[in-house]
Amino acid sequence: MRGKRDKHRRPPAAKGGVTRRDFLRGAGVTVSGGLLVGTQVGKAAQAPASSAVAGPGAVPVTLHVNGKVHRLQLEPRVTLLEALRNELDLTGAKKVCDRGVCGSCTVFVDRRPAYACDLLAIEAEGHQITTIEGIGSKDKLSPVMHAFVEHDAQQCGFCTPGFVMACTAFLERNPNPTLEEVEKGLGGNLCRCGTYAGIRLAVLDAAKAMKGGSHA
């Protein structure tokens, strides 16, 4: 039985008589990629609006980024990543996959790393956002940034801001990591140029440099 498809079991039909599975296969969306269709795909809205409603047009959104307050007008569908890059000109966080897989958009939300592409800007209201611009600068490199330079831990550099953020957060929780812990701990960030070897060394070095002091 194992491994055989049971012809008699039909998955529940989705709209238009196409089964969910047929649709997913056709759409080339993988199940284990975490990109799956919900049960309800758009339908005309009939229900009256509730009292606390915002949008669909632009609404006031207040963001706290790198210690500054920004009052913006944004549609609710704008992600934090788009708001940072397009409205605030904070282009350190990069848009690569735009679906929560590659980590190049990593920022801190209340000091913990998060993918800015999977977060709506309006959801980020009331939270403290930190971007790569907030943890160091060209003239004042953070220890992690410095270690990346020392180890030449980048090629095209597109993944680098996300990695620096993820490494910084990782070292805050794991000040004495082993190489294995570094590999697992940074699994949320991908580098298409394959500079992982340099990145791992940079993290271990930054850990040593940061001993006993705050870094960010």
Place this chain on the structure above:
Amino acid sequence: MIPESFEYHAPKNLAEATRLVGQFGADGKLLAGGHSLVPLMKLRLAAPKHLIDITGIGELNYIREEGDRFEIGALTTHFQLESSGLLKSRCPLLPETAREIGDVQVRNKGTLGGSLAHSDPAADWPAAVVALDAEMHAVSASGERRIPAKDFFVDLLATALQPEEILAAIRVPALPARGGDAYAKHCHPASGFAVVGVAARVVLDERGNLAEIGVGITGVGPKAYRPAALEEALRGKSPGRKRLEEACAHAADGVEVNSDLYASAEYRGHLAAVYARRAVEKALERASENSQIS
């Protein structure tokens, strides 16, 4: 990739949220961690007219001990479950499962309730809640429903939840005396999702036989399931290596095994047996350690 326009609602409590889901029905979608929903909306595979952001509802975020059970709010994040000292000592299957989910960015924001409601066939939580016989609390404007985990997962991406219901909490039994928990997972190397994930809880009797066993398997079929034949072959028996191996050969009996580019149905079926053995073996090891202490 930009989602279709929607109206955004941010209810401050559960009562307000249930009223909104009742009002919008199929035109509304709840937003929790957003790790599954937001990408789907960008791909326009989901296009809710009303997005109901429940992340501000504090009363849905808690881990509460109630006698020999734990009640966990749906908005509790994977990270909170991973790092709970209370759960580590009293219900270790949950932190052990949480630790295996995706990456730190996903664990920081992704929620227990969002993962269960989404019911991805490769998600980790379904294995644990099925193994533990968890009870799911679904709340709507008209009242509350308690759904046993075995009835909660209906098919690929389909649960017993109705559009007007919110998954508010789950209840799981704490680890009993002489009990042991374990989660064994074969990760997809790119996504981190479970190719196969097996959660196990065993309880030994005074003589060291298996008094109780609950196994939950994810990644293998369209939804998480309990391998009945495997459990039956071990329940009440003394768990020797050979018996264990024979029992675990039944890990995917009667299941329509998934197949994709990474793992054929045959390979996945094989992995199910291997990981079932690893999970049950580890749980037994821990149960016998716990028996010596008590």
